[in-house]
Amino acid sequence: MSARDIRIKTERPMAKPAPDVALARRAKALDTLSVVGAAPAGLGLGALAAGVLKTAAAQPFAVGLFAHLGAMTARRRLDADRPAAWWEEALYWGCWAAILPLAGYLALVWLTV
Numbered sequence: 001m002s003a004r005d006i007r008i009k010t011e012r013p014m015a016k017p018a019p020d021v022a023l024a025r026r027a028k029a030l031d032t033l034s035v036v037g038a039a040p041a042g043l044g045l046g047a048l049a050a051g052v053l054k055t056a057a058a059q060p061f062a063v064g065l066f067a068h069l070g071a072m073t074a075r076r077r078l079d080a081d082r083p084a085a086w087w088e089e090a091l092y093w094g095c096w097a098a099i100l101p102l103a104g105y106l107a108l109v110w111l112t113v
Contacts, residue, residue: 023078026078027075027078027079030071030074030075030078031071031075033067033070033071034067034068034071034072034075036064036067037063037064037065037066037067037068037069037070037071038064038068039064040060040061040063040064040067041060041061041063041064041065041067041068042064043060043061043064044058044059044060044061044062044063044064044065045061045102047060047061048061048105048106048109058106058109058110061102061106062106065099065102065103065106069099072092072095076092
């Protein structure tokens with residue numbers, strides 16, 4: 001019997017994950033998207049601060065901002081079935097408090113360019 005024959009006999013179709021495993025995977029995916037969104041938002045914000053790159057900064061900032069906000073909001077909804085810790089609430093609302101003025105500045109930059 002060859003190695004290929006053994007592999008064929010032992011391969012089984014993947015089983016559907018348990019609901020708690022699927023929920024944990026979804027939460028991890030949302031966390032990853034949030035970080036991936038925050039990275040280009042930070043890049044765009046840094047570029048907004050530099051006068052030379054100012055015109056190219058708004059697009060990555062907007063994309064990152066919306067990805068981060070979407071994932072952050074979806075993760076909050078996903079965790080809604082349990083009470084949030086005080087620091088989770090502070091981070092969530094602190095993030096919104098920081099993002100709103102930045103979004104206003106972004107709109108101002110777009111309108112004046």
